Amino acid sequence: MGTLGTGIGWRPEIADVIEELPGVDWVEVVAENICADHPPAPLARLRERGTTVIPHGVGLGLGGAERPAPGRLMALAGLAEALDAPLVTEHIAFVRAGGRLTGTPRVEAGHLLPVPRTRDALDVLCANVRIAQDALPVPLALENIATLFSWPDEELTEAQFLSELVERTGVRLLIDVANLHTNEVNRGEDPAEALDALPLEALAYVHVAGGVERDGLWHDSHAHPVPPRVLEVLGELCDRIRPPGVMLERDDGFPAPAELAAELAAIRAVVESRAVSHA
Numbered sequence: 665m666g667t668l669g670t671g672i673g674w675r676p677e678i679a680d681v682i683e684e685l686p687g688v689d690w691v692e693v694v695a696e697n698i699c700a701d702h703p704p705a706p707l708a709r710l711r712e713r714g715t716t717v718i719p720h721g722v723g724l725g726l727g728g729a730e731r732p733a734p735g736r737l738m739a740l741a742g743l744a745e746a747l748d749a750p751l752v753t754e755h756i757a758f759v760r761a762g763g764r765l766t767g768t769p770r771v772e773a774g775h776l777l778p779v780p781r782t783r784d785a786l787d788v789l790c791a792n793v794r795i796a797q798d799a800l801p802v803p804l805a806l807e808n809i810a811t812l813f814s815w816p817d818e819e820l821t822e823a824q825f826l827s828e829l830v831e832r833t834g835v836r837l838l839i840d841v842a843n844l845h846t847n848e849v850n851r852g853e854d855p856a857e858a859l860d861a862l863p864l865e866a867l868a869y870v871h872v873a874g875g876v877e878r879d880g881l882w883h884d885s886h887a888h889p890v891p892p893r894v895l896e897v898l899g900e901l902c903d904r905i906r907p908p909g910v911m912l913e914r915d916d917g918f919p920a921p922a923e924l925a926a927e928l929a930a931i932r933a934v935v936e937s938r939a940v941s942h943a
Contacts, residue, residue: 666750666908667908667909668689668690668716668750668869668908668909668911669689669690669909670687670688670689670690670909670910670911670928670931670932670935671688671689671690671691671692671716671718671869671909671910671911671912672685672688672691672692672911672912672913672914672924672928673691673692673693673694673720673911673912673913673914673915674691674692674693674707674710674717675914675915675918676704677918678914678918678924679704679706679707680706681918681921681924682706682710683706683709683710684921685921685924685925685928686925687928687929687932688715688928689715689716689909690715690716690717690718690909690911691707691710691715691716691717691718691911692717692718692719692720692753692911692913693707693717693718693719693720693747694720694721694722695719695720695721695722695723695739695740695743695752696721696722696723698719698743700739700742700743700745700746700747701746703746703747711747711748716749716750717747717748717749718747718749718750718751718752718753719740719743719744719747719749719752719753720752720753720754721736721740721752721753721754721755722754722755722776723736724736724737724740724754724755724792724796725757725758726754726755726756726757726758726789726792726793726796726806727755727756727757727758727777727779727785727788727789727792728758728788728792729758729788731791731792731795732792732795732796732799734799737795737796737799737800738799740752740799740800741799741800741801744800744801744802745801749802750802750803751802751803751804751805751836751868752800752802752803752804752805753804753805753806753807753838753868754796754804754805754806754807755776755806755807755809756779756789756806756807756808756809756826756829757776757777757778757779757809758777758779776809778809778811779825780817780818781818781819781820781821781822781824781825782817782818782819782820783819783820786820786825786828786829789829790829790832790833793806793829793833793835794833797833797834797835803836803868804835804836805835805836805837805838805868805869806829806835806836806837806838807837807838807839807840807843807871808822808826808837808838808839808840808843808844809840809843810840810842810843810846810847810875810882810884811843811846811847811850811851814851821853821858821861822847822853822858823857823858823860823861823862824861826862826863827861827862827863830863830866831863835866836866836867836868837862837863837864837866837867837868838868838869838870838871839862839864839867839870839871839901839907840870840871840872840873841855841870841871841872841894841897841898841901842871842872842873842874842875842884842890842894842897842913843871843884844858844859844897845875845882845891845893845894845897846875846882846884848882848897849877849880849881849882850881850882855897855900856900859897859900859901859904860904864901864904864905865905867905867907867908868908868909869907869908869909869910869911870898870901870907870909870910870911871911871913872890872894872895872898872910872911872912872913872931873886873890873894873912873913873914874886874887874888874889874890874891874894874914875888875891876888885915885916885917886913886914886915886916887914887915887916887917888917889919889923889927890912890927890930890931895930895931895934898910898931898934898935899934899937899938902934902935902937902938903938906935906938907935910931910932910935912924912927912928912931
C-alpha cells in the first residue's frame with residue numbers, strides 16, 4: 665500500500681463540504697453505512713475523481729468469543745472490492761455477547777467494548793483475525809479503541825497485546841492518537857511509553873479526533889475540536905515514524921467548513937514539521 669496522505673472521515677452530514685475541502689487525499693467510510701451497489705452520490709463523485717476510499721468496520725466484534733459472522737465478512741469484502749480500497753479497517757473490540765452457544769439472549773452493545781488484555785483473550789482475537797484475513801481481498805488493519813476502564817487481572821500492556829497480535833497474525837495497525845490520550849487521562853498510561861513499545865512498522869494509518877473531559881474522565885466524543893494534547897501525541901508518533909496516512913474523525917457537532925479545513929491544516933503541519941527526521 666502506498667502513501668495515503670491527509671484524510672477525513674466521510675459522513676453524510678458533511679459530504680458536500682468534504683468535496684470542497686482543500687488537500688483531502690482520501691476518506692474513510694463507516695462500512696456498515698454504505699451499500700456496495702449504491703454508494704451515496706457524493707461518495708461516488710469522490711471515487712470518480714480518484715479519491716481513495718477505505719471501509720472502516722464497526723460490527724465484526726473480532727474481540728468477542730464468537731467467530732466473525734460470514735455474512736458480515738462477505739459484505740465487508742464486497743465493499744472493499746466495489747470501492748477498490750487498498751485495505752479494510754476494524755477495531756480491537758467486542759460488540760455483542762450471549763446467543764445460542766451460551767443459552768442466553770444475544771445482546772448488542774451498540775458500542776465498542778475493550779478486550780481484556782489477557783492471553784486467553786489474545787488467543788481468541790488472533791483466531792478471529794485470521795478468519796477475517798482469509799475472507800478479505802485486501803489487508804486488514806485494526807484500531808486501538810478508547811477505554812473508560814481497565815479489566816481486572818490483565819496480563820499485558822496495550823503495547824504488548826498489540827505487538828503479539830501483529831507478530832502472530834501479520835495484521836496491520838490503525839493507531840488512534842486520541843485514544844492514546846484517552847488512556848493517558850483515564851488509565852494513567854503514558855502515550856510516549858506506549859508509542860515506544862508499539863510495533864510501528866505495522867502502521868497503516870492514524871486517526872486524530874477531539875473529545876471532552878467530564879468529572880476526570882476523557883470522553884472520545886468525536887464531536888469536539890482536536891485538543892492541543894492530541895496533536896502533541898501525533899507529533900510524538902511522527903517523531904518515531906512517518907505515518908502513511910493521517911485522518912481527522914468528526915461524527916457530530918460538525919463545525920463550519922473553515923474550522924474543518926483549519927483542523928486538517930493543523931494535522932498536516934504536525935506531520936510535515938516532523939518529516940525532516942525521516943527524509
